[in-house]
Amino acid sequence: MEPISCAVLVLGGGPGGYVCAIRAAQLGLDTVLVEAAQLGGTCLNVGCIPSKAIIHAADVFHGAKRFAGGSPLGIRVAEPEFEIKTMMMWKDGIVSRLRGGVYGLLRRANIKVVSGIGVLSDGKTCIVGTDMGRQEITAQHVVIATGSESVPLPGLPFGGPVVSSTEALAFDEVPRRLVVVGGGYIGLELGTAWRKLGAEVTVVEAAERILPQYDAELTRRVMARLGKLGVEVLLNAKAVGLDRSGPALRIERGDGREQRLPADRILVTVGRRPRITGFGLEELDLRMSGNAIEIDDQCRTSMRNVWAVGDVTGEPMLEHRAVAQGEMVAEIIAGEKRSFDKVAIPAVCFTDPEIVSAGLSPEAARAAGHTIKTATFPFTANGRAMTLEAEDGFVRIVARADNHVVLGLQAVGQGVSELSAGFALALEMGARLEDIAATVHVHPTLGECVREAALVALGHGLHA
Ligand code: FAD
Numbered sequence: 378m379e380p381i382s383c384a385v386l387v388l389g390g391g392p393g394g395y396v397c398a399i400r401a402a403q404l405g406l407d408t409v410l411v412e413a414a415q416l417g418g419t420c421l422n423v424g425c426i427p428s429k430a431i432i433h434a435a436d437v438f439h440g441a442k443r444f445a446g447g448s449p450l451g452i453r454v455a456e457p458e459f460e461i462k463t464m465m466m467w468k469d470g471i472v473s474r475l476r477g478g479v480y481g482l483l484r485r486a487n488i489k490v491v492s493g494i495g496v497l498s499d500g501k502t503c504i505v506g507t508d509m510g511r512q513e514i515t516a517q518h519v520v521i522a523t524g525s526e527s528v529p530l531p532g533l534p535f536g537g538p539v540v541s542s543t544e545a546l547a548f549d550e551v552p553r554r555l556v557v558v559g560g561g562y563i564g565l566e567l568g569t570a571w572r573k574l575g576a577e578v579t580v581v582e583a584a585e586r587i588l589p590q591y592d593a594e595l596t597r598r599v600m601a602r603l604g605k606l607g608v609e610v611l612l613n614a615k616a617v618g619l620d621r622s623g624p625a626l627r628i629e630r631g632d633g634r635e636q637r638l639p640a641d642r643i644l645v646t647v648g649r650r651p652r653i654t655g656f657g658l659e660e661l662d663l664r665m666s667g668n669a670i671e672i673d674d675q676c677r678t679s680m681r682n683v684w685a686v687g688d689v690t691g692e693p694m695l696e697h698r699a700v701a702q703g704e705m706v707a708e709i710i711a712g713e714k715r716s717f718d719k720v721a722i723p724a725v726c727f728t729d730p731e732i733v734s735a736g737l738s739p740e741a742a743r744a745a746g747h748t749i750k751t752a753t754f755p756f757t758a759n760g761r762a763m764t765l766e767a768e769d770g771f772v773r774i775v776a777r778a779d780n781h782v783v784l785g786l787q788a789v790g791q792g793v794s795e796l797s798a799g800f801a802l803a804l805e806m807g808a809r810l811e812d813i814a815a816t817v818h819v820h821p822t823l824g825e826c827v828r829e830a831a832l833v834a835l836g837h838g839l840h841a
């Protein structure tokens with residue numbers, strides 16, 4: 378095949394890679410994208426999108442089941458039934474529609490997409506094994522966006538009943554007994570969904586509480602709800618290995634006791650790691666930061682004109698961070714002056730209730746040396762929350778005590794993921810408590826709680 382030469386070669390067509398390619402093409406750079414599997418990467422194909430589709434289906438089914446016993450809303454339905462095959466087809470339809478959209482965007486931007494595993498032979502050359510043969514691509518700039526992969530546990534390799542999130546997004550039947558190892562993002566999002574769809578679920582978490590990356594004030598509500606849903610959560614517990622006479626998972630409790638948990642499926646969600654093998658990284662000898670590619674505040678690696686974005690650069694491994702980095706790198710290559718100087722990368726955990734966190738928690742703000750004012754406003758005092766039967770939760774605001782600049786915004790509750798955009802905007806604009814208090818918020822909405830929390834922090838709450 379004829380060698381290709383271009384200005385920008387993007388290795389990996391996930392959100393970090395394909396957004397970088399689109400932005401580069403918009404800026405007039407001749408761009409080639411290499412993707413080994415499917416456009417959209419982890420997020421679109423086996424991550425954010427399919428998981429949120431299943432979570433939604435589980436919520437709707439669980440809600441309908443509640444109505445089978447009557448409800449304060451006066452709605453009563455016959456016992457609902459769930460057809461997993463139909464739901465999976467609906468979920469797959471969303472994924473393929475979005476994937477088609479990405480393909481169309483790349484085509485319209487005149488980006489050449491090469492399908493196959495790309496292997497870098499140096500900082501300017503990539504060899505791709507395509508269906509049609511060996512394709513050599515040389516580029517002035519290489520952007521590594523190879524993403525991440527699930528971490529297996531020693532003694533519990535993936536295979537048979539032991540599955541990663543990818544398989545748990547495509548079960549062909551609802552497992553009768555599902556054991557989830559790891560009470561983090563994926564374990565709790567998917568564990569809760571499968572519980573609502575009918576599985577008996579046990580979560581085995583090594584730390585002393587679930588979602589250790591969020592503060593306990595936020596996670597307490599999720600823990601309580603898991604209990605109400607009938608999800609068993611074993612804390613200070615570690616998976617030891619598979620007991621094949623079952624199958625079952627052998628775990629070790631905090632007190633050293635061993636326990637056997639029978640399970641049809643064991644979902645291991647103990648984190649993800651940057652994908653750094655299989656594409657010639659060793660040839661480039663880039664500086665690493667642990668198992669991630671080291672980058673500076675412009676996503677430059679230690680080699681000139683080799684860039685890295687997204688999960689391959691380590692935590693936080695979130696889609697919106699990958700996108701922001703990819704966009705920025707394209708602009709820098711095109712000659713713009715940019716650096717990754719975000720005040721906050723908000724995070725949402727799509728549990729029940731949802732958690733959103735942007736900026737600093739009170740504890741993190743104090744640890745950073747700030748003297749702070751903090752206030753919370755409960756959904757029990759919000760009309761919209763009542764009409765949505767969503768009173769379990771609150772909004773919390775953290776601000777500097779001296780000049781009232783907002784340092785952090787967090788919330789826990791049903792649907793609070795949608796507050797994340799406002800949180801991020803307030804932080805990036807350097808809002809003070811007074812700015813939020815002076816902004817007219819629509820009634821009745823959950824967003825009113827953000828203004829109310831600011832008012833409480835200023836000492837003149839109206840509804841608290
Ligand atoms: P990826 O999306 O992993 O894409 C990398 C791409 O590179 C892949 O398509 C891969 O095939 C390709 N590739 C790798 N090596 C090569 C090679 N040698 N040649 C060619 N191509 C190659 N994040 C959120 O922000 N919100 C969520 O709700 C959320 N939910 C998630 C749920 C699950 C179950 C999982 C697993 C992840 C979730 N994430 C979520 C994380 C999110 O998916 C990642 O942060 C995001 O996909 C990272 O984008 P990326 O472009 O860095 O990498």
Ligand code: NAD
Pocket residue numbers: 530558559560561562563564566581582583584587588589614615616646647648649693694695724725726727
């Ligand atoms: P995670 O880091 O969120 O959680 C892993 C959990 O496993 C932790 O609580 C950890 O204490 C526990 N653990 C580790 N070893 C263990 C062991 N031996 N036994 C029992 N527990 C153990 O990781 P994840 O849930 O696999 O998710 C990976 C990444 O994917 C996340 O960090 C996040 O970046 C991304 N993600 C984001 C979202 C979202 O934004 N809503 C959703 C899913 C995934």
